[in-house]
Amino acid sequence: MSDYDVIVVGAGNGGLGAAVTLSRKGLKTLLLERHTVPGGSATTFCRGRFEFEVALHQLSGIGTPDNRGPLWNSLKKLDVLDDLEFIEMKDLNRIVIPGVLDITLSTDLSSVMEELGERFPREKDAVSRFFKLVYSYAFELYSYFTNPAAGADAVPLVKRYAFKTAQQVLDEFFEDPVLKAVFGAYWGFLGLTPNRLPFSYLAILFFSFIEMKPCHIMGGSQALSNALVNKFISHGGTVRFNCAVNRILVKNGSVAGVETGEGDEITARYVVSNASKVSTYVELLDREHVPDEFLKEMSIKTPSPSGFCVYLGLDCEPEEIGITAATNTVMNSADLSDNQYNRMRALDFDADTDMAGFSCYDVADSRFSSEGACQVSLLTLKYADPWLRLPPTRYYAEKYRCADAMLTLMEKVCPGVRDHIEEVEVATPLTFMRYLATPYGSVYGFNQYAKDSLFMEHSRETPVEGLVLAGGWITDCGFETTIKSGISAAGTIMRSLGAER
Amino acid sequence: MKEGLIQQFEGYGEVARDIEVCRKYGIDYTLEKGSVEKFINRLHPGRMTLRVADIIEETPLDGTLRLVPEDGYLPPFQAGQYITVSLETGNIRTSRPYSIASPPNQTGYYDITVRRVKDGLVSHHLLDGVKRGDVLICSGPAGNFYHNPLIHDRSMVCIAGGSGITPFMSMIQEIVDCGLDREVFLFYGSRTLEEVIFFSRLEAIAGRFPNIHFHPVIEAPPEEYEGLKGLVEGRFIRDVVGDPAGKTFFICGPQGMYDFCVPEIENLGIPRKKIRTEAYAPAAPVSNQPGWPENISPDDRFEIRIKDGKVFSARAGEPLLMSLEKEGIFVPSECRSGQCSRCRVKIISGKVFQPTGTPVRRSDRRYGYVHSCVSYPLEDLEILI
Numbered sequence: 069m070s071d072y073d074v075i076v077v078g079a080g081n082g083g084l085g086a087a088v089t090l091s092r093k094g095l096k097t098l099l100l101e102r103h104t105v106p107g108g109s110a111t112t113f114c115r116g117r118f119e120f121e122v123a124l125h126q127l128s129g130i131g132t133p134d135n136r137g138p139l140w141n142s143l144k145k146l147d148v149l150d151d152l153e154f155i156e157m158k159d160l161n162r163i164v165i166p167g168v169l170d171i172t173l174s175t176d177l178s179s180v181m182e183e184l185g186e187r188f189p190r191e192k193d194a195v196s197r198f199f200k201l202v203y204s205y206a207f208e209l210y211s212y213f214t215n216p217a218a219g220a221d222a223v224p225l226v227k228r229y230a231f232k233t234a235q236q237v238l239d240e241f242f243e244d245p246v247l248k249a250v251f252g253a254y255w256g257f258l259g260l261t262p263n264r265l266p267f268s269y270l271a272i273l274f275f276s277f278i279e280m281k282p283c284h285i286m287g288g289s290q291a292l293s294n295a296l297v298n299k300f301i302s303h304g305g306t307v308r309f310n311c312a313v314n315r316i317l318v319k320n321g322s323v324a325g326v327e328t329g330e331g332d333e334i335t336a337r338y339v340v341s342n343a344s345k346v347s348t349y350v351e352l353l354d355r356e357h358v359p360d361e362f363l364k365e366m367s368i369k370t371p372s373p374s375g376f377c378v379y380l381g382l383d384c385e386p387e388e389i390g391i392t393a394a395t396n397t398v399m400n401s402a403d404l405s406d407n408q409y410n411r412m413r414a415l416d417f418d419a420d421t422d423m424a425g426f427s428c429y430d431v432a433d434s435r436f437s438s439e440g441a442c443q444v445s446l447l448t449l450k451y452a453d454p455w456l457r458l459p460p461t462r463y464y465a466e467k468y469r470c471a472d473a474m475l476t477l478m479e480k481v482c483p484g485v486r487d488h489i490e491e492v493e494v495a496t497p498l499t500f501m502r503y504l505a506t507p508y509g510s511v512y513g514f515n516q517y518a519k520d521s522l523f524m525e526h527s528r529e530t531p532v533e534g535l536v537l538a539g540g541w542i543t544d545c546g547f548e549t550t551i552k553s554g555i556s557a558a559g560t561i562m563r564s565l566g567a568e569r
Numbered sequence: 570m571k572e573g574l575i576q577q578f579e580g581y582g583e584v585a586r587d588i589e590v591c592r593k594y595g596i597d598y599t600l601e602k603g604s605v606e607k608f609i610n611r612l613h614p615g616r617m618t619l620r621v622a623d624i625i626e627e628t629p630l631d632g633t634l635r636l637v638p639e640d641g642y643l644p645p646f647q648a649g650q651y652i653t654v655s656l657e658t659g660n661i662r663t664s665r666p667y668s669i670a671s672p673p674n675q676t677g678y679y680d681i682t683v684r685r686v687k688d689g690l691v692s693h694h695l696l697d698g699v700k701r702g703d704v705l706i707c708s709g710p711a712g713n714f715y716h717n718p719l720i721h722d723r724s725m726v727c728i729a730g731g732s733g734i735t736p737f738m739s740m741i742q743e744i745v746d747c748g749l750d751r752e753v754f755l756f757y758g759s760r761t762l763e764e765v766i767f768f769s770r771l772e773a774i775a776g777r778f779p780n781i782h783f784h785p786v787i788e789a790p791p792e793e794y795e796g797l798k799g800l801v802e803g804r805f806i807r808d809v810v811g812d813p814a815g816k817t818f819f820i821c822g823p824q825g826m827y828d829f830c831v832p833e834i835e836n837l838g839i840p841r842k843k844i845r846t847e848a849y850a851p852a853a854p855v856s857n858q859p860g861w862p863e864n865i866s867p868d869d870r871f872e873i874r875i876k877d878g879k880v881f882s883a884r885a886g887e888p889l890l891m892s893l894e895k896e897g898i899f900v901p902s903e904c905r906s907g908q909c910s911r912c913r914v915k916i917i918s919g920k921v922f923q924p925t926g927t928p929v930r931r932s933d934r935r936y937g938y939v940h941s942c943v944s945y946p947l948e949d950l951e952i953l954i
Contacts, residue, residue: 104901104909104910105930105933112930112932114929115928116928119928119931212574216574220577220578226578227578227579228578228579229579230575230578230579231578231579231580231581231583231584232579287932287935288931290931290932291935293932294930294932294933294935294938295936298936301953309913310901310911346598346601347605350598350601350602351602351605355599363597363598363599364592364595366596366598367591367592367595367596367597368588368595369591369596370596460611460612460644461645461676463612463645464647468717468718468719471719472719486720489719490842492717492720498609498612501605501608501609502609507598507601507605517587518580518584518587519584519588519591523575523578524575
């Protein structure tokens with residue numbers, strides 16, 4: 069007799085989605101989390117009078133009252149909708165290239181086309197043709213995945229664009245590099261520059277944000293993680309924080325349980341691993357239980373970038389320093405080629421070449437921070453490699469040097485921001501590595517080149533019977549998909565149990 | 570079926586070739602086994618095994634433990650940060666945070682200076698029970714009380730009380746050792762002259778480095794004492810520092826010092842954001858804290874029921890964390906002053922007192938999570954650990 073039916077390793081979005089679903093079905097479930105609070109990336113932390121959002125910039129898939137999205141449906145299944153308040157954002161993105169461009173795109177399709185048409189009159193028609201493509205492509209994707217029997221000719225756009233990069237498609241439609249950069253600016257949410265990023269992801273992002281509107285969660289993403297843990301507990305689930313897992317135990321080719329960081333063995337018939345796929349196969353499972361083919365399949369994938377983030381608690385309202393949109397991208401030029409990609413591999417941040425995004429949730433909802441205050445999360449993507457090579461004694465100096473350069477870039481849009489900083493915290497790729505325990509501190513799982521993209525058959529099979537994966541390393545990254553991956557992991561277990569009976 | 574379809578997509582050949590090449594020259598992730606932990610431990614080890622290399626008597630009340638690493642490595646830290654010592658004394662497994670008094674530019678050892686606390690549980694153990702050669706289990710350096718070059722002025726006014734001098738000792742030593750472009754005005758409040766820790770070292774540094782200014786403020790000085798007397802008043806600061814604008818204020822000491830000094834500094838026209846305070850647990854008795862209910866005495870006792878566990882009785886005036894530890898229930902803890910949320914537990918039913926300003930996440934509040942190191946039972950409780 070096992071101690072538990074299922075042990076879930078990690079209380080990130082994937083682990084929580086699985087844990088809530090399994091406990092709701094009456095399975096005796098244990099959720100183990102190495103950190104003090106649940107959420108993984110979906111978390112907040114406090115400094116002074118501020119509670120900083122760590123990861124969530126724009127939540128996709130909630131939808132509007134008459135057009136509910138996939139995340140809404142997932143959260144409905146998890147029965148946490150009553151515990152959450154979603155705030156719809158008015159703007160898609162404010163994109164600034166100092167001296168060249170300052171445009172704020174709204175979340176309404178006709179307005180976006182109008183705004184772009186006004187700024188790029190010569191390409192007005194191209195803009196509307198591009199959005200037409202984005203929409204038709206999104207619909208075709210849907211029919212492709214729901215009805216593959218119809219064949220490739222039923223989805224001519226998918227057939228044509230599936231393996232194109234975002235840049236190839238932007239080049240096909242537009243002349244002005246600045247306009248291309250406006251569309252490409254969202255690459256920061258996806259981890260690959262437009263010349264490497266499959267067009268599909270950019271198309272899905274625009275379709276989803278415009279059709280279903282970007283949102284934020286009152287209380288930050290921690291409100292979501294806490295609501296899910298609360299639901300799990302109310303279903304009789306057991307959760308242990310500050311409890312790392314050292315090993316996943318295997319007996320006769322099947323999962324037998326886990327060994328915790330304290331050396332305790334806990335047995336279970338199933339294990340859901342919300343640790344990264346790399347950690348699960350390399351750290352948690354003994355080598356003898358992972359056949360070479362699984363490592364081979366994983367070897368073609370590369371870890372996504374990590375991040376460098378400056379969290380600012382400001383003693384002013386957003387408009388006082390010129391923050392007018394909740395989501396902002398600041399670039400020094402329209403060049404989003406490998407020049408920009410390579411900057412992710414450098415340690416330093418260059419305020420005159422690099423780009424960064426910043427979110428100010430208080431624009432979407434003034435209740436986010438206390439009165440007369442607001443918070444900003446200023447983010448750029450960086451690979452961890454140069455940080456790993458840095459001697460530890462130089463760590464703090466480099467961290468502040470990079471953060472300082474990020475502030476210099478932000479000042480180009482928000483002059484005087486430095487005078488209003490009341491609290492500041494800096495997260496480097498090593499910080500993300502520390503709290504997420506992902507290889508190279510990756511924040512988006514594996515990179516999604518065309519060869520890794522949604523069209524390729526991703527095997528959900530794991531090397532060990534009874535072991536199921538959940539989270540951003542087995543799916544496209546983001547809140548919507550990771551939560552869904554947890555629900556799917558639970559489904560796999562329920563099906564396996566059903567087959568047994 | 571989908572496999573058959575994608576082969577008809579434009580560009581499939583190239584993608585297939587990519588996969589083939591990557592299968593040949595891809596990443597062997599097994600070579601990196603253990604690397605995440607190793608890299609993180611260079612900066613933020615969860616746990617360090619340190620040996621007491623020396624015990625230095627500083628004052629009749631204070632002793633410094635010089636700690637060296639068992640494995641030869643100590644992580645760098647930011648001057649002002651602390652480590653938490655875990656220990657067992659009188660059959661109670663507990664922990665205490667101590668600011669590192671030695672500077673971060675050398676990581677051969679960490680110094681922690683311990684002041685004997687009247688009726689204290691841990692300080693006597695560390696000062697009397699621990700010998701040279703003993704091993705202490707500590708957390709990695711942590712804490713948010715340090716000079717942040719992004720927002721703090723190069724000119725610092727530091728106000729220390731009692732053993733609250735330790736983070737400043739680390740900062741000052743780093744400034745003079747590394748020749749940092751910073752200026753320090755240190756006001757060090759102490760009950761008596763004998764209880765001033767690092768007196769001669771601080772005097773020597775201030776005598777030699779023009780950017781370090783040392784001003785002890787003695788509450789009960791000897792009759793002939795010519796220095797500043799009483800508490801650290803705003804007028805002392807104004808007289809010494811001149812125009813306080815363009816300076817960042819740092820305070821570290823017992824709660825009474827914050828209660829007195831913060832308003833004094835604010836009266837000098839200093840905005841709150843220029844005043845940085847080290848975290849502190851409320852001074853006993855906690856019933857003196859604003860918001861404590863009148864009808865409850867710190868000696869009242871309430872029943873604590875742990876879900877699926879023990880039931881015991883606890884004093885209202887004792888932090889929940891401490892009561893749990895006394896019952897032999899281990900809850901991990903680090904800052905023990907409400908900041909780090911390591912000792913977070915869920916209150917299923919019943920009310921606790923939490924001092925105003927304790928930084929608890931909004932959604933934690935909603936679901937009853939508290940930082941048990943600064944939570945005091947006001948009713949019978951059921952809790953989830």
